[in-house]
Every structure is written in structure tokens, then in C-alpha cells.
Amino acid sequence: MTEIIIDSYLCSGCETCAQMCPDVFRVDPVTEKAELLDIAPVLTDEIYLTAAFCPEKCIEIIE
Numbered sequence: 001m002t003e004i005i006i007d008s009y010l011c012s013g014c015e016t017c018a019q020m021c022p023d024v025f026r027v028d029p030v031t032e033k034a035e036l037l038d039i040a041p042v043l044t045d046e047i048y049l050t051a052a053f054c055p056e057k058c059i060e061i062i063e
């Protein structure tokens with residue numbers, strides 16, 4: 001099973017992921033941390049690209 005894990009400790013709330021992939025990621029307005037809208041999305045190139053562009057490198061994709 002594939003899984004996306006966001007390290008909330010490292011997340012800076014920059015919203016890059018939410019802008020690049022708004023169907024999968026959002027930044028919680030209260031905690032200012034990224035979270036998943038879809039817990040088990042189909043892994044697309046956009047998701048891999050978003051993980052690569054996360055400035056804190058806190059999006060991990062496990063396959």
C-alpha cells in the first residue's frame with residue numbers, strides 16, 4: 001500500500017504543496033501545518049513533484 005507522510009514538525013506551512021497539488025494537500029489555517037485531503041491518493045507525477053519541491057523536504061512517499 002502506498003502512503004504519504006507529512007512530518008508536521010518540519011513543515012513550515014509555506015503552502016507550496018497546497019498550491020501545487022490542491023486536491024491532495026492543504027494547510028490547516030489553525031495549526032499552519034500541511035495535511036492530506038486524500039489519505040490514499042493515486043500517486044501521480046504531480047504528487048512526486050510536490051514532494052520534491054517541498055522546501056523542508058517533509059513529504060515522504062512510501063510505496
Ligand code: SF4
Nearest residue numbers: 011012014015017054
Ligand atoms: S510544501 Fe512542505 S513545508 Fe510547505 S506546507 Fe507543504 S509540507 Fe509544509
